[in-house]
Amino acid sequence: MRRTTRLGTTLLAALAATLVAVGLAPSAAAHSRAEAIEVGCGTGFVVVNDGVRQVTTPSGATWGEVYLTYNNATGQNCVVTNKTSHHGTATRTVANLYVQQSGGTVRTYSDSGSYSHYANVTASGAAACVLYDGHIWDASGRVLASGGRETWGNCG
Known part of the structure; x- marks a missing residue:
């Protein structure tokens, strides 16, 4: 036996x-939202109101999600672009965070690379308004999926 x-x-x-x-x-298997945020941002980050957007191709296929999170203890924002399509395959993946400083100056923070799972970027968002977006390319680099928020929000 x-x-x-x-x-x-x-x-x-x-x-x-x-x-x-x-x-x-x-x-x-793709990372869950909680896993991607924990690994990409660290502990203490929570998804903000209006902080989840689908990352979609022009034809409407969903290739992932982009999250805007905030850590109340540190005043940091974190954006994670989590791949659900092409997950496990290194393709160009981008996470962008735009922070509007007092006086209207905008600072852009970005993480862009050939990633298998997700891209993430963190920056101070205290006393500022933010925009965020994420992008995922296919393996050929010809098809692009995008998502995010195009209006200022989460002002603090």
Whole structure:
């Protein structure tokens, strides 16, 4: 009985390794909203009102979500662009945070790179209004999904 179990386990492991080697293994599961925020921003960040937007292609396909979060203890905002499509595959992914300082000056904070899971950016948002957006490209770099808020909000 033990020999059969050990042989079965060995065969399953070999099959899994073969699937990975030929690229037929299932893709990695997308991070939950809470996981992406915890890893991307850190502890103490919560999604603000109007802080979740879909990241969609021009044809309407959803490739992820972009989150605006705030940490009350530190006065920091954090934006995370979390991939649900192309997750686990490194493609250009962007998270942008625009902070309107007193007097109207706007500072742009951005994280852009070839990421498998998400992009994130953090900046002070105390006593300021913010905009945010996120972008995800496909593996060819030709199709772009975008989302975010285009009006100033979360002024504090």
